Amino acid sequence: MTPHSDTEFDAHIRKLMAWHFGEDTGSPFWLGKKGRLGFDPLTDITGLADLARFPDVSEELRTVPAQRLIPRGLAGRPFRVYDSGGTTGAPKRIVDSGYRSTLLEWARERLIASGVPGDGNWLHLGPSGPHVIGFDVSRYAALGGGVFYTVDLDPRWVKHLLGAGRTDEADDYVQHLLDQAETILESQDIAVLNTTPPLLEAICARPKLHARIRDGVRAIIWAGTSISAESLRQLDEVFFPGQAVVGIYGNSLMGVAPQRPAAPGDPYPCVFEPYPVTTRLELVDDEGALVPYGERGRVRLHLVAEEMFLPNILERDSAVRLAPGPGSVVDGLADVQTYTALDGVRIIEGVY
Amino acid sequence: MGTPTPTPAPAPITVDPYICGRTTASADRTRLPSVLGGDLADIGNAPRLLALAALNEIRTHADGRAPATEIFTEAARLFATATLEGETPQEYVLRVSHATGLTAAAMDQAVRDLVAEIGELPETTAAELPGTRFGEGFGTRWVPRGRVFAAVMASNHPVPNVSWVQALFHGYSVLVKPGSRDPFTPRRLIAALLAAGLEPAKVAFLPCAHAVGDFLLREADRGIIYGGARAVAQWQDRESVAVRGPGRTKALLDQDLDDSVVDHLALSASFDGGTRCTNLSAVLTTRPVGEVADRLAERLGRLPSLPATEDEATLLVVDRARAEQIREQVAALRAQLTDHSVGFDSGDPVVELDDGSFLPRPVVLSADRADHPAVGTELPFPFVIVAPWTDADGVAPLRESLVLNVLTDREELVDEAVREPSVRKVTRGTVLPWTAVPGIPHDDNYTQFLLEPKGMVAQR
Numbered sequence: 043m044t045p046h047s048d049t050e051f052d053a054h055i056r057k058l059m060a061w062h063f064g065e066d067t068g069s070p071f072w073l074g075k076k077g078r079l080g081f082d083p084l085t086d087i088t089g090l091a092d093l094a095r096f097p098d099v100s101e102e103l104r105t106v107p108a109q110r111l112i113p114r115g116l117a118g119r120p121f122r123v124y125d126s127g128g129t130t131g132a133p134k135r136i137v138d139s140g141y142r143s144t145l146l147e148w149a150r151e152r153l154i155a156s157g158v159p160g161d162g163n164w165l166h167l168g169p170s171g172p173h174v175i176g177f178d179v180s181r182y183a184a185l186g187g188g189v190f191y192t193v194d195l196d197p198r199w200v201k202h203l204l205g206a207g208r209t210d211e212a213d214d215y216v217q218h219l220l221d222q223a224e225t226i227l228e229s230q231d232i233a234v235l236n237t238t239p240p241l242l243e244a245i246c247a248r249p250k251l252h253a254r255i256r257d258g259v260r261a262i263i264w265a266g267t268s269i270s271a272e273s274l275r276q277l278d279e280v281f282f283p284g285q286a287v288v289g290i291y292g293n294s295l296m297g298v299a300p301q302r303p304a305a306p307g308d309p310y311p312c313v314f315e316p317y318p319v320t321t322r323l324e325l326v327d328d329e330g331a332l333v334p335y336g337e338r339g340r341v342r343l344h345l346v347a348e349e350m351f352l353p354n355i356l357e358r359d360s361a362v363r364l365a366p367g368p369g370s371v372v373d374g375l376a377d378v379q380t381y382t383a384l385d386g387v388r389i390i391e392g393v394y
Numbered sequence: 395m396g397t398p399t400p401t402p403a404p405a406p407i408t409v410d411p412y413i414c415g416r417t418t419a420s421a422d423r424t425r426l427p428s429v430l431g432g433d434l435a436d437i438g439n440a441p442r443l444l445a446l447a448a449l450n451e452i453r454t455h456a457d458g459r460a461p462a463t464e465i466f467t468e469a470a471r472l473f474a475t476a477t478l479e480g481e482t483p484q485e486y487v488l489r490v491s492h493a494t495g496l497t498a499a500a501m502d503q504a505v506r507d508l509v510a511e512i513g514e515l516p517e518t519t520a521a522e523l524p525g526t527r528f529g530e531g532f533g534t535r536w537v538p539r540g541r542v543f544a545a546v547m548a549s550n551h552p553v554p555n556v557s558w559v560q561a562l563f564h565g566y567s568v569l570v571k572p573g574s575r576d577p578f579t580p581r582r583l584i585a586a587l588l589a590a591g592l593e594p595a596k597v598a599f600l601p602c603a604h605a606v607g608d609f610l611l612r613e614a615d616r617g618i619i620y621g622g623a624r625a626v627a628q629w630q631d632r633e634s635v636a637v638r639g640p641g642r643t644k645a646l647l648d649q650d651l652d653d654s655v656v657d658h659l660a661l662s663a664s665f666d667g668g669t670r671c672t673n674l675s676a677v678l679t680t681r682p683v684g685e686v687a688d689r690l691a692e693r694l695g696r697l698p699s700l701p702a703t704e705d706e707a708t709l710l711v712v713d714r715a716r717a718e719q720i721r722e723q724v725a726a727l728r729a730q731l732t733d734h735s736v737g738f739d740s741g742d743p744v745v746e747l748d749d750g751s752f753l754p755r756p757v758v759l760s761a762d763r764a765d766h767p768a769v770g771t772e773l774p775f776p777f778v779i780v781a782p783w784t785d786a787d788g789v790a791p792l793r794e795s796l797v798l799n800v801l802t803d804r805e806e807l808v809d810e811a812v813r814e815p816s817v818r819k820v821t822r823g824t825v826l827p828w829t830a831v832p833g834i835p836h837d838d839n840y841t842q843f844l845l846e847p848k849g850m851v852a853q854r
Contacts, residue, residue: 209628243442243443246443246446247446247613270421270422270441271421271422272420272421272422272438272439272440272441272443272444273422273441273442273443273444274421275421276441276443276444276447277443280443280447281443281447
């Protein structure tokens, strides 16, 4: 049985403490920290509330050799390395063998519940390469028996251009991406488009491409950057009124948190939920305490999976905390925005 | 008259995008602060997609036909006198005064100027276009250079809103991004135009972020942008965009100072609280710099610190946050130049008033050379840098001026100033920089920016 409730999640945590800090099973990365934590993860960490005792190791993921992240207990399996987008500096790395696929099976069910077709071909207008999103979308397509089309996008180049004030070149690059998407859309049957809010804005500004997607694609998934409430309404009601417009919150470290099916009376049109089996997203104030429901807090991630253990990570985002939806045990996140003051680093969202 | 009656703050209102006659309540909200503290309005902002939807809708209906002239004269009358969208003229004036810090007197003058300039549009047009009859059968029609016009406004003063009204007058369909502190003027002007009979499909009002304003300027056929040096920089060389950046209005003082000249320079710097791009910000002089700066500082130092609503008030007020910015800016400039105001004023560049607003005091500084990098600095209140000028400096320090006021007997110098491309207008003697009649260019020929000549040859 999979852990869902906090009690079950606490049991899951205790089980994985033994795994990640067991000499034969843990990763060199975590085993190397064990003696310097100031507590014993095997006996002192008994549940969710204790995860905040761990140091935030996300900065180290920029430099640690990725091999040291692989748990010894999984040594025989093939692993891949994925990079984050590098929005706040050098990219952070994660390793994945099979976990991501399990997560995506769950995520796909959530997407279908929000109106995304279970079959058909997918076009991913977004990053591939070292970025895990490219793998994610190809997986959704494969799970539904569809073909996966992609336009390669280098988000770091866009951020570089924007950071240098070369906005005209960034615009040219966006048009270059749209040209490629148009070529695919003109000859191939696409059921689902996965892209980012800035690229959707650029698509809407190209009448022919917009019409092709509005008339030929069944669902649009946006992810990767924040979007304002009014922009979302414009997408939903004005530009793509006949399509499902569905959001996914996520990044390389936490995985994906798709939009939960809309409930009557939801104060926000789009509310995200993480994978309850392995992930908790807490919205916290400056002191690290949970904010009340309805209030905005900074996102704090706990990922407790067999392949990766990432506790107590402060993300670059803020969101409004909402009570769990019907049948769920995890809080919802609404109106995700980039957290502004991040140690003086200028955050450039770019087109991804 | 003169009895200080406390003016109640206008009740906060909701301002939303207004597209082709419909108000579109936006889900993206921001608050507009009052200079007295608290909020004046709850603003619905247009994100890029809403601006794009507005642009698409406007473009569909744009036909380049000029509305009837009477619509504009009637709209000007309604703007000044009618209750529009539930707002009386008095409430409008108070609202803009509380949002921008312009005095009540400046606002009354602004309304009169707006009415006058809109009424003069036919005259201005005639004065800015050459004759079009070339004998029987031959003629020139002046037609809009495009269909859709975007206006990115600032909040320093209401009168520049005439620029997009003029585009409408010539047949453009117009999208207006209001200044962030003054959405009220374009909102009221649009209400007046619609009440006077303007086709609703001709106009959209879109409070929005700078980036969305940039998007509108890129997409429109023609446009105008008002703003600081950074806001306008990327549009400087774009043929389709008229740029109204910092004015850097200067005076060349090459005669002895008497009281009338000091009064003239002080008024040039302080009229409308120093918010106009035509307010004087630099004096270059052949006379002793310290003496000129002292006399100007003394004269400006006499202006009283009064709440904007009082009849005698002439200086701009700002809110607490802007007051802090101004303190920092002035401190940085004082550190590199000689301060003359300190001897004639309170010493604190910003005075806190009883009503909760903050009043930046006039500042006069002097530099030791004409090419000092600070010369040309513009701040949104009476702020003047005095610097020495000699024949050897030549015309270089006079460049990049919206208006150059020359007080000299040297004809050659006047001629050279007029021929200098980066000097946009020359006034001679004690003439205030914004003095004009219809047809006198403010910065190039705006009518010809909007219209192009098209040959029409008909068979006789």
